[in-house]
Amino acid sequence: MITFIIRRLIGTIFLLIVVSMITFAIFFLIPRLAGQNTYQLAAQYVGRNPTRQAVLQVEQQLGLADPLYLQYGRFLKGIVFGAHYRSGPQVTYCPPPCFGYSFRSQLPVWPQMMSDVPVTLSLAIGASVLWLIGGVSIGVLSALRRGTLFDRFSMGVALAGVSLPIFFTGLIALELFSYKWPIFPNVQFVPFTQNPLEWARNLILPWCVLAFLYAALYARLTRAGMLETMSEDYIRTARAKGLRERKVIVKHGLRAALTPIVTIFGMDIGLLLGGAIITEVTFSLHGLGFFTVQAVNNQDLPEILGVTMLAAFFIVVANLVVDILYAVLDPRVRY
Amino acid sequence: MRRRRTFGLAALGAVGALALAACSSGGSGSASSTSSPGAVAYNAGLTSIVNQSTKKGGTLTFDWRSAPDSFDPGNTYYAADWDFARLYSTALMTYKNCPGACGKELIPALATAPGVVSDKGLTWTYHIKSGLKFQDGTPVTSQDVKYAVERTFDRGVLPNGPSYFANLLGGNAASYPGPYKDRAKNLMGLTAIDTPDATTVVFHLKAPFSDFDYVATIPQTAPVPPNKDTGASYQTHIDSTGPYEFQSYQVNKGAVLVPNPQWSAAQNPTVSQLASKIVVNMNMNPNDVDNRLLAGDAQVDFAGTGVQAAARAKILSNPSLKANADDPLTGFGWFFYIDSQVPPFTNVACRQAIEYAANHLTLQNAYGGPVAGGAIGSTVMPPTIAGYKKFDLYEATTKTQGDPAKAKQLLATCGQPNGFSTGIAYRSDRPTETQGAQALQQALSAVGIKTTLHGYPTATYFTNFAGVPKYMSSHNIGIAFGGWGPDWPDGYGFLDELTNGNTIVPAGNTNIGMLNDPVVNNLFSKAAGITDETQRNAIWGQIDEQVMKDAVIVPIVYAKALMYRPTSLSNAYFSQGYTLYNYGVMGVTGG
Numbered sequence: 001m002i003t004f005i006i007r008r009l010i011g012t013i014f015l016l017i018v019v020s021m022i023t024f025a026i027f028f029l030i031p032r033l034a035g036q037n038t039y040q041l042a043a044q045y046v047g048r049n050p051t052r053q054a055v056l057q058v059e060q061q062l063g064l065a066d067p068l069y070l071q072y073g074r075f076l077k078g079i080v081f082g083a084h085y086r087s088g089p090q091v092t093y094c095p096p097p098c099f100g101y102s103f104r105s106q107l108p109v110w111p112q113m114m115s116d117v118p119v120t121l122s123l124a125i126g127a128s129v130l131w132l133i134g135g136v137s138i139g140v141l142s143a144l145r146r147g148t149l150f151d152r153f154s155m156g157v158a159l160a161g162v163s164l165p166i167f168f169t170g171l172i173a174l175e176l177f178s179y180k181w182p183i184f185p186n187v188q189f190v191p192f193t194q195n196p197l198e199w200a201r202n203l204i205l206p207w208c209v210l211a212f213l214y215a216a217l218y219a220r221l222t223r224a225g226m227l228e229t230m231s232e233d234y235i236r237t238a239r240a241k242g243l244r245e246r247k248v249i250v251k252h253g254l255r256a257a258l259t260p261i262v263t264i265f266g267m268d269i270g271l272l273l274g275g276a277i278i279t280e281v282t283f284s285l286h287g288l289g290f291f292t293v294q295a296v297n298n299q300d301l302p303e304i305l306g307v308t309m310l311a312a313f314f315i316v317v318a319n320l321v322v323d324i325l326y327a328v329l330d331p332r333v334r335y
Numbered sequence: 336m337r338r339r340r341t342f343g344l345a346a347l348g349a350v351g352a353l354a355l356a357a358c359s360s361g362g363s364g365s366a367s368s369t370s371s372p373g374a375v376a377y378n379a380g381l382t383s384i385v386n387q388s389t390k391k392g393g394t395l396t397f398d399w400r401s402a403p404d405s406f407d408p409g410n411t412y413y414a415a416d417w418d419f420a421r422l423y424s425t426a427l428m429t430y431k432n433c434p435g436a437c438g439k440e441l442i443p444a445l446a447t448a449p450g451v452v453s454d455k456g457l458t459w460t461y462h463i464k465s466g467l468k469f470q471d472g473t474p475v476t477s478q479d480v481k482y483a484v485e486r487t488f489d490r491g492v493l494p495n496g497p498s499y500f501a502n503l504l505g506g507n508a509a510s511y512p513g514p515y516k517d518r519a520k521n522l523m524g525l526t527a528i529d530t531p532d533a534t535t536v537v538f539h540l541k542a543p544f545s546d547f548d549y550v551a552t553i554p555q556t557a558p559v560p561p562n563k564d565t566g567a568s569y570q571t572h573i574d575s576t577g578p579y580e581f582q583s584y585q586v587n588k589g590a591v592l593v594p595n596p597q598w599s600a601a602q603n604p605t606v607s608q609l610a611s612k613i614v615v616n617m618n619m620n621p622n623d624v625d626n627r628l629l630a631g632d633a634q635v636d637f638a639g640t641g642v643q644a645a646a647r648a649k650i651l652s653n654p655s656l657k658a659n660a661d662d663p664l665t666g667f668g669w670f671f672y673i674d675s676q677v678p679p680f681t682n683v684a685c686r687q688a689i690e691y692a693a694n695h696l697t698l699q700n701a702y703g704g705p706v707a708g709g710a711i712g713s714t715v716m717p718p719t720i721a722g723y724k725k726f727d728l729y730e731a732t733t734k735t736q737g738d739p740a741k742a743k744q745l746l747a748t749c750g751q752p753n754g755f756s757t758g759i760a761y762r763s764d765r766p767t768e769t770q771g772a773q774a775l776q777q778a779l780s781a782v783g784i785k786t787t788l789h790g791y792p793t794a795t796y797f798t799n800f801a802g803v804p805k806y807m808s809s810h811n812i813g814i815a816f817g818g819w820g821p822d823w824p825d826g827y828g829f830l831d832e833l834t835n836g837n838t839i840v841p842a843g844n845t846n847i848g849m850l851n852d853p854v855v856n857n858l859f860s861k862a863a864g865i866t867d868e869t870q871r872n873a874i875w876g877q878i879d880e881q882v883m884k885d886a887v888i889v890p891i892v893y894a895k896a897l898m899y900r901p902t903s904l905s906n907a908y909f910s911q912g913y914t915l916y917n918y919g920v921m922g923v924t925g926g
Contacts, residue, residue: 036799043798043843047404047412047495049832050843053509054490054498061491088492088515088566104404105586106492106567112586171622179626186632188616284619286588294402294587294618299794 100302109306119287124272130211139222161216170282225257270318274311380661388905393923395610398624399637402617407570408554410493418913423575424557430912438910456543468597470575477530479558489513505541549823578608609922634904639915641896666914667820667894672847677813684749686886690729692742694778701770712890722826722875754783758812763790802844826875848887
């Protein structure tokens with residue numbers, strides 16, 4: 001198991017390097033191939049109607065005129081060893097992992113991202129608890145009561161949940177529960193360490209909206225998995241042995257049905273930790289998703305590179321955890 | 336609700352008279368204002384002070400759908416930032432505190448009086464008020480003003496602000512690298528600014544520039560103490576000279592400001608210190624901002640660009656909400672350029688044909704209609720700009736659906752009786768421009784002009800596409816959508832970058848019409864040397880008319896925006912200085 005984890009972690013480093021190379025190429029190499037020169041690139045990061053000298057100063061400050069391999073090498077070096085930046089009267093040291101300085105805010109990227117992590121983490125964890133409990137329970141009950149009114153109704157709601165985009169359900173939720181009936185007024189992120197109750201109160205709406213989408217998906221997946229599993233021979237054997245129905249369902253049925261759920265949960269949680277973009281934008285929560293949107297809108301390459309690599313890291317780690325969990329869920333799996 | 340509505344309607348008539356009284360009074364520009372209080376009514380904030388109050392206390396909340404380019408007064412270029420910056424920084428000059436047009440008048444803020452011009456317009460001298468202090472109690476000196484301007488020369492560190500000082504100042508301004516690379520004694524190496532004593536600052540220009548007092552309103556002239564400057568990170572610990580200082584600031588997330596104990600109204604009466612706390616929430620969902628305004632959770636939409644469609648519908652259909660709204664001309668103009676270097680637009684008659692062929696009504700609708708979009712324009716400058724002159728050469732406001740017959744006639748004159756083909760550039764991530772381009776395409780096809788639409792991203796629109804003359808010519812793109820908001824509300828601020836021949840550059844060009852008309856250029860040169868405001872304003876009108884004769888710009892609308900001012904907001908009025916609500920004097924009625 002240890003060897004497996006070390007092997008995967010080494011693979012993660014290579015994967016992150018490849019991701020950074022691709023992102024770097026998209027934002028630097030492709031525009032150059034399309035004819036954009038470094039002066040035009042630098043002009044994007046200066047105020048309106050700049051002088052030529054101003055653009056050249058920015059070009060020099062950001063190192064845009066250097067060869068691409070040098071710029072990329074500098075970026076990687078910063079992550080491992082840190083970097084020094086001229087930020088005014090003094091040279092500022094950016095400690096590792098230094099993802100560079102934002103082209104727009106002129107501040108180091110890493111601390112900005114780290115300040116957004118608690119928001120995304122709070123959102124993703126809270127919502128995932130809700131959707132796992134809600135989605136899996138409804139899926140199991142629907143499968144066990146196949147064809148009943150409950151099954152039809154819950155699957156109908158699930159279909160709606162999958163179909164309705166978050167920017168719609170989110171706005172409706174805000175309109176109804178924040179403004180019309182102000183049960184959750186003035187939604188703003190409050191850190192858990194500052195006030196746990198306020199933290200939860202402010203996140204209930206985003207959690208519910210995000211969980212509604214995923215719970216619907218998980219309910220349908222669980223239902224399908226349970227239906228398939230419950231018709232297996234070994235379930236019949238378990239019943240024939242005289243096991244209690246609850247034990248048959250939970251230990252033999254659900255456990256087997258959970259394997260694909262765990263796989264997709266790993267992917268989903270990894271993606272969400274990289275930023276629940278639409279939910280964060282809808283509820284004005286300044287997490288990594290919001291950070292990503294801003295970075296892209298501002299064409300802020302260091303920020304884009306940073307958040308892309310962080311998101312990739314989360315996905316890889318989440319997958320690693322899923323692989324380890326397989327061994328727990330499925331006795332046939334050994335590393 | 337009914338009572339408020341009746342009261343509001345009755346008050347409407349009185350508002351105009353109040354406004355006249357407000358704007359005709361001379362005024363010191365003090366925060367207590369020279370205007371009479373206005374009743375709560377639709378558009379009352381355009382001409383009067385709504386909820387006028389000197390009540391102290393409470394939290395004033397600004398919600399912002401975006402974030403500042405920087406709070407550093409030397410590194411910002413948004414009108415909303417400049418308006419807000421007066422709360423924590425003090426530029427040499429500022430705009431008078433009164434609603435409507437008189438808000439365009441200049442008054443001294445840090446300075447004791449407007450600049451004194453000498454040396455045939457080449458020297459501008461300002462004396463600064465004595466007794467003004469930074470938040471740590473250190474007195475402000477003229478050297479702090481000089482240093483503040485000097486640091487803006489290092490665009491590698493402070494890239495966002497305007498370049499007026501680099502362009503206008505003489506001495507070594509053209510090659511000065513900024514104080515961070517300055518090897519001169521005390522970092523005061525910019526020879527174009529003298530500080531003969533602690534309260535005098537002298538600017539030496541390379542050529543006369545009569546609008547220099549406007550330049551002195553830019554926060555870049557707000558003092559910065561050299562020993563407190565930390566360059567790029569100064570934005571996170573600004574040394575305030577205004578009524579508020581930063582208690583906290585998380586970049587791109589939000590800020591909290593509290594009263595600065597070193598500030599007093601006696602020293603700087605152009606701003607006030609009413610709220611006991613100012614909260615700025617950044618990067619909010621636009622619809623959420625509107626809902627929070629309507630619910631009273633926030634008092635001000637920082638961006639000041641108007642509410643979204645959903646809130647607009649709510650406000651306009653509900654009289655009590657409508658009474659708390661204003662629909663001002665924002666000072667912004669939307670238009671499209673006709674590139675005079677792209678054939679067949681090299682012929683003025685072909686350009687004039689486009690002026691007649693455009694369907695102004697469909698274009699206005701594309702931009703949001705008369706309330707949210709704006710009023711149909713017939714001039715380059717909107718009416719809020721000093722020097723505006725009313726005229727309508729191409730009957731845009733009378734024949735709002737265009738005049739295809741006249742357009743065809745002009746096409747025949749320019750040798751294109753069967754029309755021609757050209758391209759239309761627009762910013763594809765802006766729905767208004769996308770719809771506008773489609774509306775124009777339809778109108779032009781009616782007179783035989785075939786067009787191809789070219790959508791580009793906003794971020795690179797000027798640097799890579801529409802603002803690159805070579806690109807326009809090589810891709811046969813003769814028309815490009817654009818808009819303009821001036822850095823200050825007079826003809827120079829609006830027209831220079833759009834129409835002066837000397838502003839044409841190979842990339843990042845904003846004179847996309849490629850106008851290099853000697854008549855226009857000479858009028859700009861003439862105005863630069865005229866210190867009399869009335870004479871200068873007359874020249875802006877002449878330039879506007881000449882540009883319209885040259886037909887390189889087709890005005891679409893004088894932009895408007897429906898803005899909401901919650902009842903909890905005091906001293907709310909729209910100023911034509913920054914063409915926003917005056918953030919410097921607001922308070923809250925509660926608390």
